[in-house]
Amino acid sequence: MSVILFASVVRARDGLPLSASTDHEQNMSVQETKKYVKVLSRKLEQLPDRCTMRRGPHHINFISSLGVSYVMLCADSYPSVLAFCFLDELQKEFITTYQMVHINSAIRPYSFIEFDNFIQKTKQRFNNPRSLTTKVNLADMQTEIRLRPPYQISLQELGLENGINHRKDPAYKGIAPHQRLEPLTLAGIISCLLSLLCAGLNLIRGFHSVESLLQNEDDVSCIIAFFLGTTACLYQCYLFAYGTSWRNTKSFLSFGLICLSNMYLHELRNAWQLFFHVTVGAFATLQIRLRQPQSKSPDYNV
Template identity: 65%
Template sequence: MSMVLFASVVRVRDGLPLSASTDYEQDKGLQETKKHLKGLSKKLSQFPDRCSLRSGLYNINFTSSLGVGYMMVCTENYPNVLAFSFLDELQREFIVTYDTKRINSALRPFSFIEFDNFIRKTKQRYNSPRSLSTKINLADMQTEIKLRPPYQLSAEDIGSINGFSQHKQSKYKGIAPNQMLEAVTLSGIIACILSVLCGALNLLRGVHAIESVLQCYLFIYFSVWRNIKSFLAFAMICLCNMYLYELRNMWQILFHVTVGAFITLQIHLRRPQGKAPDYNV
Protein backbone atom coordinates (compact mmCIF):
# COMPACT_ATOMS: atom_id res chain seq x y z
CA MET A 1 0.00 0.00 0.00
CA SER A 2 1.41 3.40 -1.00
CA MET A 3 1.30 6.06 1.68
CA VAL A 4 3.01 8.94 3.48
CA LEU A 5 4.63 7.62 6.66
CA PHE A 6 6.43 10.54 8.25
CA ALA A 7 6.94 14.26 7.69
CA SER A 8 8.93 17.03 9.33
CA VAL A 9 9.74 20.73 9.00
CA VAL A 10 13.31 21.85 9.69
CA ARG A 11 15.36 25.04 9.59
CA VAL A 12 17.79 24.88 6.67
CA ARG A 13 20.79 26.66 8.17
CA ASP A 14 21.29 24.22 11.06
CA GLY A 15 18.80 21.38 10.60
CA LEU A 16 16.83 22.33 13.74
CA PRO A 17 13.54 20.37 13.70
CA LEU A 18 10.64 22.81 13.98
CA SER A 19 7.74 20.38 13.74
CA ALA A 20 7.12 16.73 12.85
CA SER A 21 4.33 14.19 12.58
CA THR A 22 3.82 11.78 15.46
CA ASP A 23 5.06 8.36 14.44
CA TYR A 24 4.39 5.07 16.22
CA GLU A 25 5.75 2.87 13.42
CA GLN A 26 8.37 0.42 14.75
CA ASP A 27 9.45 -1.09 11.43
CA LYS A 28 13.25 -1.38 11.46
CA GLY A 29 13.65 -0.29 7.83
CA LEU A 30 11.55 2.83 8.41
CA GLN A 31 13.49 3.74 11.55
CA GLU A 32 16.73 3.43 9.56
CA THR A 33 15.30 5.64 6.82
CA LYS A 34 14.35 8.26 9.40
CA LYS A 35 17.97 8.27 10.56
CA HIS A 36 18.99 9.07 6.99
CA LEU A 37 16.38 11.84 6.91
CA LYS A 38 17.78 13.31 10.13
CA GLY A 39 21.29 13.32 8.64
CA LEU A 40 20.04 14.97 5.45
CA SER A 41 18.25 17.67 7.44
CA LYS A 42 21.59 18.93 8.76
CA LYS A 43 22.92 19.37 5.20
CA LEU A 44 19.93 20.83 3.37
CA SER A 45 21.82 24.01 2.49
CA GLN A 46 24.20 21.90 0.37
CA PHE A 47 21.47 20.31 -1.75
CA PRO A 48 19.23 21.55 -4.59
CA ASP A 49 15.83 22.80 -3.44
CA ARG A 50 13.95 19.67 -4.53
CA CYS A 51 15.39 16.19 -4.04
CA SER A 52 14.52 12.51 -3.66
CA LEU A 53 16.47 9.65 -2.12
CA ARG A 54 15.68 5.93 -2.31
CA SER A 55 16.28 4.17 1.02
CA GLY A 56 15.41 0.50 0.91
CA LEU A 57 11.64 0.12 0.61
CA TYR A 58 11.08 3.83 1.24
CA ASN A 59 11.62 7.18 -0.45
CA ILE A 60 12.76 10.40 1.18
CA ASN A 61 11.53 13.55 -0.57
CA PHE A 62 12.22 17.12 0.45
CA THR A 63 11.96 20.71 -0.69
CA SER A 64 13.47 23.87 0.77
CA SER A 65 12.42 27.49 0.44
CA LEU A 66 12.95 30.73 2.36
CA GLY A 67 15.26 29.06 4.88
CA VAL A 68 12.89 26.21 5.77
CA GLY A 69 12.99 22.57 4.63
CA TYR A 70 9.98 20.27 4.27
CA MET A 71 10.80 16.56 4.42
CA MET A 72 8.81 13.34 4.20
CA VAL A 73 9.21 9.57 4.10
CA CYS A 74 6.82 7.53 1.96
CA THR A 75 6.64 4.02 0.56
CA GLU A 76 8.66 3.40 -2.60
CA ASN A 77 5.56 3.20 -4.82
CA TYR A 78 4.04 6.48 -3.63
CA PRO A 79 3.61 8.79 -6.68
CA ASN A 80 6.12 11.63 -6.95
CA VAL A 81 3.47 14.15 -7.88
CA LEU A 82 1.52 13.42 -4.69
CA ALA A 83 4.68 13.49 -2.57
CA PHE A 84 5.71 16.95 -3.73
CA SER A 85 2.15 18.23 -3.70
CA PHE A 86 2.03 17.15 -0.03
CA LEU A 87 5.27 19.03 0.70
CA ASP A 88 3.97 22.06 -1.18
CA GLU A 89 0.88 22.16 1.04
CA LEU A 90 3.05 22.03 4.16
CA GLN A 91 5.17 24.89 2.81
CA ARG A 92 2.18 27.09 1.96
CA GLU A 93 0.61 26.68 5.39
CA PHE A 94 3.86 27.05 7.32
CA ILE A 95 5.00 30.33 5.76
CA VAL A 96 1.53 31.82 6.20
CA THR A 97 1.42 30.78 9.88
CA TYR A 98 4.96 31.73 10.97
CA ASP A 99 7.08 34.74 10.03
CA THR A 100 10.78 34.58 9.19
CA LYS A 101 11.88 36.41 12.34
CA ARG A 102 10.20 33.85 14.58
CA ILE A 103 11.66 30.95 12.61
CA ASN A 104 15.19 32.37 12.75
CA SER A 105 14.97 33.07 16.48
CA ALA A 106 13.76 29.57 17.45
CA LEU A 107 16.19 27.97 19.91
CA ARG A 108 14.54 24.72 20.98
CA PRO A 109 13.67 21.70 18.81
CA PHE A 110 9.99 21.45 17.87
CA SER A 111 9.28 25.07 18.77
CA PHE A 112 6.24 24.96 16.47
CA ILE A 113 4.74 21.77 17.90
CA GLU A 114 1.22 23.05 17.19
CA PHE A 115 1.92 22.69 13.45
CA ASP A 116 1.95 18.91 13.98
CA ASN A 117 -1.85 18.93 13.80
CA PHE A 118 -1.77 20.33 10.26
CA ILE A 119 0.88 17.75 9.25
CA ARG A 120 -1.25 14.93 10.68
CA LYS A 121 -4.44 16.07 8.92
CA THR A 122 -2.64 16.61 5.62
CA LYS A 123 -0.98 13.20 5.88
CA GLN A 124 -4.38 11.57 6.43
CA ARG A 125 -5.75 13.30 3.34
CA TYR A 126 -2.84 12.21 1.16
CA ASN A 127 -3.21 8.65 2.41
CA SER A 128 -6.83 8.64 1.21
CA PRO A 129 -6.58 9.09 -2.59
CA ARG A 130 -10.36 8.94 -3.18
CA SER A 131 -11.15 11.94 -1.00
CA LEU A 132 -7.96 13.70 -2.09
CA SER A 133 -8.57 13.65 -5.85
CA THR A 134 -11.60 15.92 -5.54
CA LYS A 135 -9.82 18.54 -3.39
CA ILE A 136 -6.58 19.31 -5.22
CA ASN A 137 -5.49 19.96 -8.76
CA LEU A 138 -2.32 18.01 -9.54
CA ALA A 139 -1.94 19.29 -13.11
CA ASP A 140 0.37 22.18 -12.18
CA MET A 141 2.56 20.00 -9.98
CA GLN A 142 2.76 17.35 -12.72
CA THR A 143 3.91 19.99 -15.20
CA GLU A 144 6.45 21.43 -12.77
CA ILE A 145 7.95 18.03 -11.97
CA LYS A 146 8.13 17.21 -15.67
CA LEU A 147 9.93 20.48 -16.46
CA ARG A 148 12.12 20.42 -13.35
CA PRO A 149 12.28 16.91 -11.91
CA PRO A 150 13.61 16.43 -8.36
CA TYR A 151 17.31 15.72 -8.12
CA GLN A 152 17.90 12.05 -7.37
CA LEU A 153 20.34 11.77 -4.49
CA SER A 154 22.51 8.72 -3.94
CA ALA A 155 24.99 7.47 -1.36
CA GLU A 156 27.76 9.11 -3.42
CA ASP A 157 26.01 12.47 -3.12
CA ILE A 158 25.50 12.57 0.60
CA GLY A 159 28.76 11.00 1.77
CA SER A 160 29.15 9.04 4.97
CA ILE A 161 26.17 10.23 7.01
CA ASN A 162 24.15 7.73 9.00
CA GLY A 163 25.64 4.54 7.64
CA PHE A 164 26.48 5.62 4.09
CA SER A 165 30.10 4.85 3.38
CA GLN A 166 30.75 6.61 0.09
CA HIS A 167 33.18 9.56 0.12
CA LYS A 168 33.14 10.70 -3.49
CA GLN A 169 32.55 14.33 -4.29
CA SER A 170 28.88 15.09 -4.75
CA LYS A 171 27.62 15.44 -8.33
CA TYR A 172 25.05 18.07 -7.37
CA LYS A 173 27.66 20.60 -6.24
CA GLY A 174 27.74 21.99 -9.74
CA ILE A 175 24.13 23.04 -9.28
CA ALA A 176 24.67 25.23 -6.24
CA PRO A 177 26.47 28.18 -7.89
CA ASN A 178 23.49 28.71 -10.20
CA GLN A 179 21.19 29.43 -7.27
CA MET A 180 19.69 32.90 -7.45
CA LEU A 181 20.34 35.50 -4.77
CA GLU A 182 17.92 38.06 -3.41
CA ALA A 183 17.54 41.38 -5.26
CA VAL A 184 20.42 43.84 -4.87
CA THR A 185 19.76 46.67 -2.41
CA LEU A 186 21.03 50.27 -2.68
CA SER A 187 23.51 49.68 0.15
CA GLY A 188 24.75 46.60 -1.68
CA ILE A 189 25.33 48.58 -4.89
CA ILE A 190 27.24 51.25 -2.94
CA ALA A 191 29.35 48.58 -1.21
CA CYS A 192 30.18 46.94 -4.56
CA ILE A 193 31.16 50.27 -6.17
CA LEU A 194 33.41 51.16 -3.22
CA SER A 195 34.99 47.71 -3.33
CA VAL A 196 35.73 48.11 -7.06
CA LEU A 197 37.28 51.50 -6.24
CA CYS A 198 39.50 49.87 -3.60
CA GLY A 199 40.52 47.23 -6.13
CA ALA A 200 41.42 49.93 -8.67
CA LEU A 201 43.49 51.79 -6.07
CA ASN A 202 45.36 48.57 -5.30
CA LEU A 203 45.76 47.51 -8.93
CA LEU A 204 49.54 47.86 -8.81
CA ARG A 205 49.73 45.62 -5.75
CA GLY A 206 48.27 42.56 -7.47
CA VAL A 207 47.06 40.21 -4.74
CA HIS A 208 45.71 43.07 -2.65
CA ALA A 209 43.45 44.09 -5.57
CA ILE A 210 42.22 40.51 -6.04
CA GLU A 211 40.67 40.53 -2.55
CA SER A 212 38.29 43.35 -3.50
CA VAL A 213 37.43 41.65 -6.80
CA LEU A 214 36.70 38.40 -4.91
CA GLN A 215 34.38 40.21 -2.52
CA CYS A 216 32.47 41.74 -5.45
CA TYR A 217 32.16 38.28 -7.02
CA LEU A 218 30.85 36.78 -3.77
CA PHE A 219 28.31 39.60 -3.48
CA ILE A 220 27.00 39.15 -7.03
CA TYR A 221 27.06 35.35 -7.39
CA PHE A 222 26.10 32.45 -5.15
CA SER A 223 28.99 30.23 -4.04
CA VAL A 224 29.44 27.28 -1.69
CA TRP A 225 30.78 28.48 1.71
CA ARG A 226 30.12 32.03 0.51
CA ASN A 227 30.12 33.70 3.94
CA ILE A 228 33.30 31.95 5.05
CA LYS A 229 35.09 33.02 1.86
CA SER A 230 33.98 36.63 2.38
CA PHE A 231 35.32 36.67 5.96
CA LEU A 232 38.63 35.20 4.76
CA ALA A 233 38.87 37.88 2.06
CA PHE A 234 38.19 40.58 4.68
CA ALA A 235 40.86 39.08 6.95
CA MET A 236 43.36 39.26 4.06
CA ILE A 237 42.43 42.93 3.48
CA CYS A 238 43.16 43.68 7.13
CA LEU A 239 46.48 41.81 6.99
CA CYS A 240 47.56 43.55 3.79
CA ASN A 241 46.76 46.96 5.26
CA MET A 242 48.80 46.09 8.34
CA TYR A 243 51.68 45.16 6.00
CA LEU A 244 51.29 48.49 4.13
CA TYR A 245 51.04 50.49 7.37
CA GLU A 246 54.23 52.47 6.68
CA LEU A 247 53.19 53.28 3.09
CA ARG A 248 49.71 54.58 3.90
CA ASN A 249 48.30 57.11 6.30
CA MET A 250 45.66 56.18 8.85
CA TRP A 251 42.78 57.54 6.74
CA GLN A 252 43.72 55.38 3.76
CA ILE A 253 43.92 52.26 5.92
CA LEU A 254 40.63 53.09 7.62
CA PHE A 255 38.94 53.60 4.23
CA HIS A 256 40.05 50.21 2.84
CA VAL A 257 39.18 48.29 6.02
CA THR A 258 35.80 50.01 6.37
CA VAL A 259 34.87 49.27 2.74
CA GLY A 260 36.00 45.66 3.21
CA ALA A 261 33.84 45.31 6.34
CA PHE A 262 30.88 47.00 4.61
CA ILE A 263 30.80 44.68 1.61
CA THR A 264 31.41 41.64 3.86
CA LEU A 265 28.26 42.62 5.75
CA GLN A 266 26.33 43.04 2.47
CA ILE A 267 27.46 39.57 1.33
CA HIS A 268 26.16 38.13 4.58
CA LEU A 269 22.83 39.99 4.31
CA ARG A 270 22.17 39.03 0.68
CA ARG A 271 20.67 35.58 1.11
CA PRO A 272 19.92 32.90 -1.52
CA GLN A 273 16.53 33.52 -3.04
CA GLY A 274 13.84 31.13 -1.84
CA LYS A 275 11.05 30.04 -4.13
CA ALA A 276 8.01 32.03 -3.09
CA PRO A 277 4.77 30.09 -3.35
CA ASP A 278 2.22 31.03 -5.99
CA TYR A 279 -0.98 31.60 -4.06
CA ASN A 280 -2.99 31.98 -7.24
CA VAL A 281 -2.45 28.39 -8.28
Protein backbone atom coordinates (compact mmCIF):
# COMPACT_ATOMS: atom_id res chain seq x y z
CA MET A 1 0.00 0.00 0.00
CA SER A 2 1.48 3.41 -1.05
CA VAL A 3 1.34 5.40 2.18
CA ILE A 4 3.43 7.51 4.50
CA LEU A 5 4.19 5.34 7.53
CA PHE A 6 6.16 7.58 9.86
CA ALA A 7 7.52 11.12 10.08
CA SER A 8 9.74 13.00 12.49
CA VAL A 9 11.48 16.34 13.04
CA VAL A 10 15.12 16.09 14.14
CA ARG A 11 17.78 18.61 15.12
CA ALA A 12 20.55 18.04 12.59
CA ARG A 13 23.61 18.84 14.69
CA ASP A 14 23.10 16.07 17.26
CA GLY A 15 20.18 13.95 16.06
CA LEU A 16 17.91 15.07 18.92
CA PRO A 17 14.30 14.17 17.98
CA LEU A 18 12.08 17.24 18.36
CA SER A 19 8.76 15.75 17.30
CA ALA A 20 7.40 12.61 15.63
CA SER A 21 4.19 11.02 14.53
CA THR A 22 2.81 8.82 17.30
CA ASP A 23 2.03 5.79 15.17
CA HIS A 24 1.73 2.36 16.69
CA GLU A 25 2.66 0.36 13.63
CA GLN A 26 2.89 -3.35 14.44
CA ASN A 27 4.49 -4.35 11.13
CA MET A 28 7.92 -5.79 11.98
CA SER A 29 9.41 -4.56 8.70
CA VAL A 30 8.39 -1.00 9.52
CA GLN A 31 9.81 -1.28 13.03
CA GLU A 32 13.08 -2.56 11.60
CA THR A 33 13.30 0.30 9.10
CA LYS A 34 12.70 2.80 11.91
CA LYS A 35 16.00 1.64 13.39
CA TYR A 36 17.67 2.80 10.19
CA VAL A 37 15.94 6.16 10.60
CA LYS A 38 17.55 6.50 14.05
CA VAL A 39 20.99 5.74 12.65
CA LEU A 40 20.46 8.19 9.80
CA SER A 41 19.35 10.90 12.26
CA ARG A 42 22.80 10.91 13.85
CA LYS A 43 24.48 11.69 10.50
CA LEU A 44 22.13 14.31 9.09
CA GLU A 45 24.61 17.16 9.39
CA GLN A 46 27.09 15.26 7.20
CA LEU A 47 24.60 14.68 4.36
CA PRO A 48 23.12 16.91 1.61
CA ASP A 49 19.93 18.84 2.32
CA ARG A 50 17.71 16.48 0.32
CA CYS A 51 18.27 12.73 0.41
CA THR A 52 16.55 9.42 -0.01
CA MET A 53 17.50 5.90 1.02
CA ARG A 54 15.90 2.58 0.18
CA ARG A 55 15.66 -0.17 2.75
CA GLY A 56 13.68 -3.26 1.81
CA PRO A 57 10.12 -2.33 0.84
CA HIS A 58 10.48 1.20 2.23
CA HIS A 59 11.99 4.55 1.37
CA ILE A 60 13.46 6.98 3.91
CA ASN A 61 13.37 10.58 2.65
CA PHE A 62 14.46 13.77 4.37
CA ILE A 63 15.17 17.45 3.80
CA SER A 64 17.24 19.77 6.00
CA SER A 65 17.10 23.51 6.51
CA LEU A 66 18.31 25.91 9.23
CA GLY A 67 19.73 23.09 11.32
CA VAL A 68 16.49 21.07 11.37
CA SER A 69 15.75 17.93 9.36
CA TYR A 70 12.35 16.54 8.41
CA VAL A 71 12.36 12.77 7.95
CA MET A 72 9.67 10.46 6.64
CA LEU A 73 9.31 6.75 6.06
CA CYS A 74 7.03 5.55 3.29
CA ALA A 75 6.36 2.56 1.07
CA ASP A 76 8.77 2.30 -1.85
CA SER A 77 5.88 2.74 -4.27
CA TYR A 78 4.95 6.14 -2.81
CA PRO A 79 5.70 8.89 -5.38
CA SER A 80 8.82 10.91 -4.62
CA VAL A 81 7.14 14.18 -5.56
CA LEU A 82 4.45 13.60 -2.93
CA ALA A 83 7.04 12.56 -0.35
CA PHE A 84 9.08 15.74 -0.71
CA CYS A 85 5.99 17.94 -0.91
CA PHE A 86 4.92 16.39 2.38
CA LEU A 87 8.33 17.17 3.94
CA ASP A 88 8.22 20.69 2.52
CA GLU A 89 4.88 21.35 4.23
CA LEU A 90 6.25 20.07 7.55
CA GLN A 91 9.24 22.38 7.17
CA LYS A 92 7.20 25.49 6.43
CA GLU A 93 4.84 24.90 9.36
CA PHE A 94 7.60 24.05 11.85
CA ILE A 95 9.82 27.05 11.17
CA THR A 96 6.84 29.42 11.36
CA THR A 97 5.54 27.85 14.58
CA TYR A 98 8.77 27.61 16.61
CA GLN A 99 11.62 30.06 17.08
CA MET A 100 15.17 28.95 16.36
CA VAL A 101 16.35 29.99 19.82
CA HIS A 102 13.94 27.46 21.35
CA ILE A 103 14.94 24.77 18.86
CA ASN A 104 18.66 25.27 19.53
CA SER A 105 18.21 25.31 23.32
CA ALA A 106 16.01 22.20 23.50
CA ILE A 107 17.40 19.62 25.93
CA ARG A 108 14.87 16.82 26.17
CA PRO A 109 13.77 14.67 23.24
CA TYR A 110 10.35 15.44 21.75
CA SER A 111 10.24 18.94 23.26
CA PHE A 112 7.78 19.92 20.50
CA ILE A 113 5.68 16.75 20.52
CA GLU A 114 2.50 18.83 20.08
CA PHE A 115 3.62 19.35 16.46
CA ASP A 116 2.47 15.75 15.98
CA ASN A 117 -1.06 17.11 15.50
CA PHE A 118 0.04 18.87 12.32
CA ILE A 119 2.09 15.86 11.19
CA GLN A 120 -0.95 13.57 11.52
CA LYS A 121 -3.27 15.91 9.65
CA THR A 122 -0.76 16.41 6.84
CA LYS A 123 -0.03 12.71 6.67
CA GLN A 124 -3.74 11.93 6.26
CA ARG A 125 -3.97 14.41 3.38
CA PHE A 126 -0.94 13.02 1.59
CA ASN A 127 -2.05 9.44 2.14
CA ASN A 128 -5.12 10.34 0.12
CA PRO A 129 -3.65 12.19 -2.91
CA ARG A 130 -7.09 12.76 -4.43
CA SER A 131 -7.86 15.14 -1.58
CA LEU A 132 -4.77 17.28 -2.28
CA THR A 133 -5.50 20.69 -3.67
CA THR A 134 -1.88 21.86 -4.05
CA LYS A 135 -1.56 20.81 -7.69
CA VAL A 136 0.67 23.77 -8.55
CA ASN A 137 3.04 22.96 -5.70
CA LEU A 138 3.21 19.36 -6.89
CA ALA A 139 4.15 20.53 -10.36
CA ASP A 140 6.82 22.85 -8.95
CA MET A 141 8.27 20.05 -6.82
CA GLN A 142 8.26 17.69 -9.81
CA THR A 143 10.33 20.19 -11.74
CA GLU A 144 12.70 20.77 -8.83
CA ILE A 145 13.27 17.04 -8.32
CA ARG A 146 13.96 16.59 -12.03
CA LEU A 147 16.50 19.42 -12.03
CA ARG A 148 18.06 18.51 -8.68
CA PRO A 149 17.38 14.85 -7.83
CA PRO A 150 17.62 13.78 -4.16
CA TYR A 151 20.96 12.33 -3.15
CA GLN A 152 20.79 8.53 -2.96
CA ILE A 153 22.25 7.29 0.34
CA SER A 154 23.76 3.82 0.33
CA LEU A 155 23.84 1.50 3.32
CA GLN A 156 27.63 1.46 3.02
CA GLU A 157 27.76 5.19 3.76
CA LEU A 158 26.03 4.56 7.09
CA GLY A 159 28.07 1.46 7.86
CA LEU A 160 24.95 -0.69 7.57
CA GLU A 161 25.89 -3.00 4.71
CA ASN A 162 25.78 -5.92 7.17
CA GLY A 163 22.57 -4.82 8.85
CA ILE A 164 21.65 -2.74 11.87
CA ASN A 165 22.80 -5.31 14.44
CA HIS A 166 26.41 -5.22 13.23
CA ARG A 167 27.01 -1.52 13.74
CA LYS A 168 29.90 -0.56 15.97
CA ASP A 169 29.13 3.15 16.26
CA PRO A 170 28.27 4.25 19.81
CA ALA A 171 24.67 5.07 20.58
CA TYR A 172 23.50 8.67 20.96
CA LYS A 173 24.97 9.90 24.24
CA GLY A 174 23.47 13.31 24.68
CA ILE A 175 24.56 16.89 24.02
CA ALA A 176 26.42 18.11 27.08
CA PRO A 177 29.93 17.43 28.37
CA HIS A 178 28.56 17.39 31.90
CA GLN A 179 25.50 15.43 32.85
CA ARG A 180 22.64 17.87 33.35
CA LEU A 181 21.28 18.17 36.86
CA GLU A 182 17.81 18.81 38.18
CA PRO A 183 16.73 22.48 38.49
CA LEU A 184 18.08 24.58 41.34
CA THR A 185 16.14 24.75 44.58
CA LEU A 186 16.12 27.56 47.16
CA ALA A 187 17.75 25.29 49.75
CA GLY A 188 20.48 24.40 47.28
CA ILE A 189 21.21 28.04 46.48
CA ILE A 190 21.38 28.86 50.21
CA SER A 191 23.77 25.97 50.85
CA CYS A 192 26.01 27.18 48.03
CA LEU A 193 26.05 30.75 49.38
CA LEU A 194 26.84 29.52 52.91
CA SER A 195 29.67 27.36 51.54
CA LEU A 196 31.09 30.40 49.77
CA LEU A 197 30.83 32.32 53.06
CA CYS A 198 32.74 29.58 54.90
CA ALA A 199 35.35 29.52 52.15
CA GLY A 200 35.76 33.29 52.47
CA LEU A 201 36.10 33.10 56.27
CA ASN A 202 38.71 30.36 55.96
CA LEU A 203 40.59 32.33 53.34
CA ILE A 204 40.67 35.49 55.48
CA ARG A 205 41.88 33.57 58.54
CA GLY A 206 44.45 31.83 56.37
CA PHE A 207 45.96 35.12 55.18
CA HIS A 208 45.99 36.43 58.77
CA SER A 209 47.85 33.29 59.79
CA VAL A 210 50.39 33.93 57.03
CA GLU A 211 50.99 37.41 58.46
CA SER A 212 51.35 35.96 61.96
CA LEU A 213 53.77 33.36 60.65
CA LEU A 214 55.99 36.07 59.19
CA GLN A 215 55.96 38.01 62.47
CA ASN A 216 55.81 35.39 65.24
CA GLU A 217 56.81 32.17 63.47
CA ASP A 218 53.46 30.50 64.15
CA ASP A 219 52.69 26.91 63.14
CA VAL A 220 52.44 26.59 59.36
CA SER A 221 50.05 23.64 59.71
CA CYS A 222 47.26 26.04 60.76
CA ILE A 223 47.68 27.90 57.50
CA ILE A 224 47.41 24.63 55.59
CA ALA A 225 44.25 23.71 57.53
CA PHE A 226 42.59 27.04 56.68
CA PHE A 227 43.38 26.77 52.97
CA LEU A 228 42.29 23.12 52.83
CA GLY A 229 38.98 24.16 54.39
CA THR A 230 38.64 26.88 51.76
CA THR A 231 39.34 24.40 48.96
CA ALA A 232 36.84 21.88 50.31
CA CYS A 233 34.06 24.49 50.55
CA LEU A 234 34.68 25.76 47.02
CA TYR A 235 34.77 22.22 45.67
CA GLN A 236 31.40 21.50 47.27
CA CYS A 237 30.00 24.50 45.36
CA TYR A 238 31.44 23.05 42.16
CA LEU A 239 29.94 19.63 42.85
CA PHE A 240 26.56 21.22 43.51
CA ALA A 241 26.66 23.13 40.21
CA TYR A 242 28.03 20.44 37.87
CA GLY A 243 27.45 16.76 37.28
CA THR A 244 30.66 14.70 37.41
CA SER A 245 31.56 11.07 37.91
CA TRP A 246 31.65 9.85 41.54
CA ARG A 247 29.91 13.08 42.53
CA ASN A 248 28.39 11.85 45.80
CA THR A 249 31.62 10.20 46.91
CA LYS A 250 33.57 13.39 46.21
CA SER A 251 31.07 15.43 48.24
CA PHE A 252 31.48 13.12 51.27
CA LEU A 253 35.27 13.35 50.97
CA SER A 254 35.03 17.15 50.84
CA PHE A 255 32.83 17.14 53.92
CA GLY A 256 35.35 14.88 55.67
CA LEU A 257 38.11 17.36 54.82
CA ILE A 258 36.02 20.20 56.27
CA CYS A 259 35.54 18.23 59.50
CA LEU A 260 39.26 17.37 59.77
CA SER A 261 40.38 20.95 59.17
CA ASN A 262 37.98 22.24 61.82
CA MET A 263 39.10 19.57 64.27
CA TYR A 264 42.67 20.76 63.83
CA LEU A 265 41.60 24.40 64.25
CA HIS A 266 39.50 23.79 67.38
CA GLU A 267 41.89 25.90 69.50
CA LEU A 268 41.47 28.89 67.18
CA ARG A 269 37.67 28.73 66.98
CA ASN A 270 34.93 28.65 69.55
CA ALA A 271 32.25 26.00 69.67
CA TRP A 272 29.72 28.08 67.71
CA GLN A 273 32.19 28.72 64.88
CA LEU A 274 33.06 25.03 64.65
CA PHE A 275 29.37 24.12 64.70
CA PHE A 276 28.63 26.63 61.92
CA HIS A 277 31.37 25.38 59.58
CA VAL A 278 30.58 21.70 60.08
CA THR A 279 26.81 22.24 59.78
CA VAL A 280 27.21 24.21 56.54
CA GLY A 281 29.44 21.43 55.16
CA ALA A 282 26.84 18.79 56.08
CA PHE A 283 24.02 20.88 54.58
CA ALA A 284 25.96 21.36 51.32
CA THR A 285 26.69 17.61 51.15
CA LEU A 286 22.99 16.87 51.57
CA GLN A 287 22.02 19.30 48.78
CA ILE A 288 24.60 17.76 46.44
CA ARG A 289 23.10 14.35 47.20
CA LEU A 290 19.55 15.60 46.58
CA ARG A 291 20.33 17.36 43.29
CA GLN A 292 20.53 14.31 41.05
CA PRO A 293 21.09 14.15 37.27
CA GLN A 294 17.96 14.69 35.21
CA SER A 295 16.27 11.44 34.32
CA LYS A 296 15.84 10.79 30.60
CA SER A 297 12.46 10.12 29.16
CA PRO A 298 11.82 6.43 28.37
CA ASP A 299 11.99 7.11 24.64
CA TYR A 300 15.13 9.28 24.78
CA ASN A 301 17.15 6.88 22.67
CA VAL A 302 14.29 5.89 20.39
